[in-house]
Amino acid sequence: MTLKTLAAFAAAALFLGACATPLAPEPMAPDWHLAIHGGAGVILRENLSAEQEAEYVAALNEAMEAGAAVLREGGSAVDAVQAAVLPMENSPLFNAGYGAVFAANGTHELDASIMDGRDRDAGSVAGVMHVKNPILAARAVMDRSEHVMFAGPGADAFAQSQGLEMVENSYFDTEWRRKSLEKVLEERARTAAERHGTVGAVAMDSQGNLAAATTTGGMTAKAPGRVGDAPLVGAATYAENGVCAVSATGHGEYFIRVGVAKTICDRVKFTGETVGEAAQVALAEVASLGGDGGVIVIDGQGNVDFVFNSAGMYRGEISANGATTAIFSDE
Numbered sequence: 001m002t003l004k005t006l007a008a009f010a011a012a013a014l015f016l017g018a019c020a021t022p023l024a025p026e027p028m029a030p031d032w033h034l035a036i037h038g039g040a041g042v043i044l045r046e047n048l049s050a051e052q053e054a055e056y057v058a059a060l061n062e063a064m065e066a067g068a069a070v071l072r073e074g075g076s077a078v079d080a081v082q083a084a085v086l087p088m089e090n091s092p093l094f095n096a097g098y099g100a101v102f103a104a105n106g107t108h109e110l111d112a113s114i115m116d117g118r119d120r121d122a123g124s125v126a127g128v129m130h131v132k133n134p135i136l137a138a139r140a141v142m143d144r145s146e147h148v149m150f151a152g153p154g155a156d157a158f159a160q161s162q163g164l165e166m167v168e169n170s171y172f173d174t175e176w177r178r179k180s181l182e183k184v185l186e187e188r189a190r191t192a193a194e195r196h197g198t199v200g201a202v203a204m205d206s207q208g209n210l211a212a213a214t215t216t217g218g219m220t221a222k223a224p225g226r227v228g229d230a231p232l233v234g235a236a237t238y239a240e241n242g243v244c245a246v247s248a249t250g251h252g253e254y255f256i257r258v259g260v261a262k263t264i265c266d267r268v269k270f271t272g273e274t275v276g277e278a279a280q281v282a283l284a285e286v287a288s289l290g291g292d293g294g295v296i297v298i299d300g301q302g303n304v305d306f307v308f309n310s311a312g313m314y315r316g317e318i319s320a321n322g323a324t325t326a327i328f329s330d331e
Contacts, residue, residue, distance in 0.1 A: 032071035033302040033319045034203040036063050036084050038094050040249045040294035041197070043312025045328055053327065056093060056314055060325045063087045064318040067201055072320075077211035077245075078116040078139075081201040085112075085135045085213045088199035092174050094314075095197025097133060100172045100217025102181040105224050108172040110217050111231035112138040117210030117239035124231035126151040131159035132167045135215050138231070140164065149231065172217070184221040198230055200247025202239070202298045210245040210298065212237045212261070219252070228252025234262035242300040243269045244278075250293010250310065254286045264297060276305035283309050 038060060048056070067084030070076070089097030100108045112134035113124035123142025126149065131137045137159040141150055150158050160166050198216040205211075214237045216230040229235035229252035236252070238261035239245035246261040255261075260282045267278035275297040286293065287309050294308025296315060306315050308329070316325040 030204060030206060030208040031302055031320055032204060032206050033298060033304055033317070034064060034067045034071060034080055034084060034201065035296045035298060035304045035306070035317045036060065036067070036088070036199070036201045036315065037247060037249055037294065037296045037306070038063075038088055038199050038314030039197045040292075040308045040310040040313035042310065043314070043327055048327070056327060057325050059088065059091050059093050060314060060316040061323065063199075063201070064316045064323055064325075067203060068318045068323075071203065071205055074206055076207075077203040077205040077209045078114065080203040080205065081211045081213035082114060082135055082139055084201035084203070085199055085215055086133060089133050089135060089215055094199050095217040096199040096215040097217075098172055099174045099177060101177050101197060101220040101222075103218070103224050103226075104181075104185065104221045106181070107169055107224065108217055109222075109224065109226075110134045110172075110215065111227060112213070112215040113231045113233055113237040114138045114142060114213040115211060115233060115237050115239040115245075116142070117212075117241040117243075117245055120240055122148050122233045122237070124149045124233060124237075125155040125159070126227045126231040127225065128155045128159065129169050130156045130166045132165040132171065135213055136164050137162075138213070148233065151227070177220070180220050198236070198249035200237070200249060200296060202245040202247050202296050202304075204245070204298055204300075204302045208241065208300065210239045210241050210243075210300065212239040212245040212247045214247045214249075216249075216252075229255035229260070232256060234259050236261055238262050238265050240265055240269070244275050244297055244299050246279075246295055246297050248293060248295045249313065250286070250308075251291040254289050254291025255293060257289060258282060258285050260286065260295065264295065268299065274305070275299045275303065276307060279305060279307035283307055
């Protein structure tokens with residue numbers, strides 16, 4: 001082979017190499033993320049002992065770990081938020097199940113909602129009095145009925161028909177919540193701390209799917225039959241893939257009037273604001289009406305934010321990179 005021929009082959013190889021399309025790298029799976037809250041309100045350092053603070057931190061970590069265990073195994077965001085809410089419903093520290101506040105008549109009425117961002121399917125229950133875990137009832141409404149919401153005795157009856165664990169209403173009693181009821185009834189006034197109390201979770205799974213869940217016992221000494229924002233899709237709970245997922249806590253009447261969760265996601269979707277910016281706008285509107293509270297939010301890329309205009313919020317975030325918890329506004 002002559003030098004001239006070798007040169008021709010070399011030139012051809014260089015030309016073909018320059019024209020070849022490089023192989024695209026394999027797309028990386030999204031990192032999973034989970035955030036939770038245990039309610040917002042007047043939560044001040046001077047009102048919590050070191051032991052009480054440690055109890056709340058341990059409870060938040062237990063809830064986060066329950067949700068993270070689902071996500072680590074490749075589970076769905078909607079399964080993860082349900083798993084994260086369950087330990088908080090079972091803890092006497094939170095106003096969501098065992099340990100829920102009393103209504104004015106001395107009973108407990110609980111609300112919950114859950115939403116799957118993949119198709120915006122949702123389920124909720126309001127005013128349940130006998131299903132042990134309201135979030136499981138909300139999930140059953142979403143998965144096993146043609147409806148979005150059940151309320152009152154019908155919601156309890158549906159939960160029972162689905163084989164969920166039922167309890168006497170007194171199961172939810174705790175002495176410290178009873179004392180709060182007596183105080184409110186005696187003083188005929190409700191402090192900000194007695195208006196608040198909700199738990200919730202938002203998550204993004206390894207497929208990029210979003211979900212949100214929220215549960216509450218309402219506000220201390222509420223009128224029987226009162227329904228707040230927790231079971232209302234668009235008020236306290238919302239999720240849409242690629243946009244955001246939200247769980248809210250605060251003075252429910254104001255969150256309903258503003259439609260906080262849907263407002264946040266719509267601002268992200270249509271204005272290009274970050275979830276934090278959109279949440280600030282929505283909560284400013286709540287404040288302008290006289291309400292307070294907070295939200296946990298996650299966007300379609302897994303960015304998490306905690307936004308609240310109260311003195312504190314029990315909260316935490318966990319991902320493959322680690323976990324953090326916080327309670328007070330200066331953390």
